[in-house]
Amino acid sequence: MSKGKLREDKTCLNCGTIVEARFCPECGQENTETRKSFHYLFTHVVEDLVHYDSGFWKTIKYLLFHPARLTREYLSGRRKSFVVPIKLYIFISFVTFFISGLLIPVNKMNIGDEKAPVVIKEAPKKEGLNIKYTNNDAPIVIKETPGNEGLNINFTNDSLPKQKNIVKVDEYGWMAGFKSVRELDSVQKSLPEKDRLSKLHYWFTKRMVSIAEHNTMREAFKKGVELFIRNLPKVLFLYMPLFAFWLWLLHGKKRWYYFDHGIFTLHYFSFLLLLTSIFMLLEWLLSMSDWLIFGIIQGLLMTVYMFWPIIYFYKAHKRLYGESKIISFIKSSCLFMTNSITLLIILILYSLYTFISIH
Structure with a gap:
């Protein structure tokens, strides 16, 4: 039985029939106040879903331990004893992603730790590329650096081992050797028509450079x-x-x-x-x-x-x-x-x- 407060007006809001009791004798709508608090809405949905009369626990048992039985029962017409499939999916989906957000918050992952290493398997293959890194807390490991002629890497972290395959990067402008979209456009215009990027390649590169221009790699x-x-x-x-x-x-x-x-x-x-x-x-x-x-x-x-x-x-x-x-x-x-x-x-x-x- 609903616990909603009855309206003083006895006219059904749905069909206009005079309602003497809680439910309209013509259309069956409950004659309760239409404005509800968030607490009422939340508890009403949960009670409606998990109340023993709704078959919630029976649905969960079949779902977990009896493959296809729930589907067979529903398709055979015995539906009153089980939660409606779409309603069941939405509820479980909400619970699952709520739990994942609660137990696995993204802001506490290592990706947000400025001291966690960032690993790149291969350095960009560009001649005369001058890379300068200034973030003293974020080491990056480059495992392979073939084909980089004139690569100039500036080390600034004295606490890191002096190995040529360890540099630091977590600053802006880390994509494709361009610091900004403006620099990309300038390079494009300076190249002969045949050497310029195709429209699709240029669009994708521009998007990547734009991301790197406003975000560090970790961000x-x-x-x-x-x-x-x-x-x-x-x-x-x-x-x-x-x-x-x-x-x-x-x-x-x-x-x-x-x-x-x-x-x-x-x-x-x-x-x-x-x-x-x-x-x-x-x-x-x-x-x-x-x-x-x-x-x-x-x-x-x-x-x-x-x-x-x-x-x-x-x-x-x-x-x-x-x-x-x-x-x-x-x-x-x-x-x-x-x-x-x-x-x-x-x-x-x-x-x-x-x-x-x-x-």
Whole structure:
């Protein structure tokens, strides 16, 4: 029963019928005050979701320990006892990324530590390049420096070993040997037409130089990580229709609708996020002690976290679609490989987009 305060006006705001009790006899809308506090809205949503009558805990149990059972129950029409798939996914997604932000804050990562080393595998191959670094706290290790004629590196940190492969960089203007976009444009204009960068190459280089002009290497990397984590839930949500599409392609169109694959996708992604939440919480608890046994348990947890989603997917696919073991295994393997490659490509492109979006 709702605890909202009843309105003094007995006229239903939805259909205009006179409401003698709490609910309108015509449309069923509750005749309570429309203006609510944030506390009321938050507690109302949580109570509505986890109340024992909503089937929240039953949904969680099926989701974790019974692959595809939740999807089968929902598609068969027995839906009243379980949380609606999209509502379940949104709630678990919110909890997962809230926990990750709480337990793994970006501003406390090593990328924000000015004394942490920055490693570059290869120095830029430019003739007569003069690199001068002034940040005394940020060493950088250049592992390979072939093809750099006339490279002049100015060491300013006396505390670093005097080795030619150790220099310091964390200052502005670290991209492509240009300190600013203005310098890039000046070089471009001075070159013959045939030696200038193509339009696409110039646009990309200009964007990178602009980032380096206003951010140190650490600042740019830190901002990139923050943007990546902040928008990752949106990327995963937008990827789910593609995940369902691959399922649709490999299964009979008469027996299975795209809607059915969509429900399976929502449940599987909800499982992945829920497992991630549990894993992060357990990792955080175990990391509070340096006992050997806890380290062993952490290793076992990591193994479960890496392999259980794969096993879960194979089992869920077999139980939902009811095909023979061999056919189900072949289809599951194709789907797993296809989605892994597709998701990897999307994440790479998303990472690149994230980086060039830095200001």
